[in-house]
Amino acid sequence: MSHTDQPCCTDNWPQIKAKSEAALPRAIVEYIEQCRAKEHAESQLISVLHKLQGTVGYIGKEQIDAVAQLLGVPAAKVSGVATFYHFFSLEERGKFLISVCLGTACYVKGAQQVLEKFKEELGIESGETTKDGMFSLQVSRCLGTCGLAPVVMINEEVHAKVAPDNVAALLKMCQDKA
Ligand code: FES
The missing domain is CATH 1.10.10 (Arc Repressor Mutant, subunit A)
Structure with missing residues (x-):
């Protein structure tokens, strides 16, 4: 058989x-x-x-x-x-899950502005997914890499010292991978 x-x-x-x-x-x-x-x-x-x-x-x-x-x-x-396993998502979400850390270390280094820039670029709020199903945006608490603050995780990849000016390039990088 x-x-x-x-x-x-x-x-x-x-x-x-x-x-x-x-x-x-x-x-x-x-x-x-x-x-x-x-x-x-x-x-x-x-x-x-x-x-x-x-x-x-x-x-x-x-x-x-x-x-x-x-x-x-x-x-x-x-x-x-x-x-x-926490890295599996059971809920429908975008191909790329963007988690912006708003833990203390990241917050004091400007993570809120990074989050605002993602919202502006994607046209969604935290907890939402873009209409094309490409991106979901969420806020997370300390990701355990405070020395790299502000930290953004995109799927399983950690991005260190992210500034609002880096957001467009990060999104472009995802689109190129898609
Ligand atoms: S507070 Fe963001 S990684 Fe710890």
């Missing part, structure tokens, strides 16, 4: 598979297929979720079910892993 022929207990596996594939970008489906070809496909779960989040920007309920079906892992396990 090939890895794409899921050993399934239901007669409607083709429909389930098609629905799962439709819930995920093609590249993720292909990646899951590669993972399934390996021994211990389950051990690839975090890697699959990382790729999914990097592509879609978040991991929703529909995606959790789809990953579970295609990888052959219980949905509860996928959901458990996605909720356990």
